[in-house]
Amino acid sequence: MIRPVLTSLICLMTGVSAVAAETTTNARELAETQLLAKWVGLPEEQFKLANIYYLGNGVPRDYTEAAKWFRLAADQGLAKSQHMMGVLYDRGEGVPADAVKAVAWYRQAGERGYVPAQFELGNKYASGEGIPQNYAEAYVWFSLAAASGHAMARKERDRFARKLSNEAIIAAQRSAAQLFEKIQQDQTKG
Numbered sequence: 001m002i003r004p005v006l007t008s009l010i011c012l013m014t015g016v017s018a019v020a021a022e023t024t025t026n027a028r029e030l031a032e033t034q035l036l037a038k039w040v041g042l043p044e045e046q047f048k049l050a051n052i053y054y055l056g057n058g059v060p061r062d063y064t065e066a067a068k069w070f071r072l073a074a075d076q077g078l079a080k081s082q083h084m085m086g087v088l089y090d091r092g093e094g095v096p097a098d099a100v101k102a103v104a105w106y107r108q109a110g111e112r113g114y115v116p117a118q119f120e121l122g123n124k125y126a127s128g129e130g131i132p133q134n135y136a137e138a139y140v141w142f143s144l145a146a147a148s149g150h151a152m153a154r155k156e157r158d159r160f161a162r163k164l165s166n167e168a169i170i171a172a173q174r175s176a177a178q179l180f181e182k183i184q185q186d187q188t189k190g
Helices: 002-014 018-022 026-040 043-055 063-075 079-091 099-111 115-127 135-147 151-161 166-189
Strands: none
Touching (some): 026 043, 043 079, 135 151, 135 166
């Protein structure tokens, strides 16, 4: 709903007819998306633009430009952009590789309920990369992702359960349940 209105506004401001706007090229769509992302500051539009650069969809792949747009959306609380910032720092794409920053971004997205970030945070706790190794915490984050149907998280949770005492599993399950409840409450507020 909002995109057609904004596209019409852009057409009026740039002198492009609505018919021409409907048959735009990738470059034109990119320009419109950039305008929407900048003028309106919509995190979803910023995320779309970041993905265009990240994947090289109709433009040359540019991780630095992708990181700029992912960061804008992430700073506004868009969990999937926060997750992508973690990915970028993990891989050193568009930003310097930094496992500690990757963990921080994964945590932000994971605490918002973003399942892929929860899984990655479980992996970080399991490996000790960017954070002290902690199998019980890995179990917590894998449990959260598994509760949302992430099959690999379920396997990893079960694998780490074999490395923990019964008491540690009970404590981790309690921690996961509390975190799950907090995420649910935050989602209903937002």
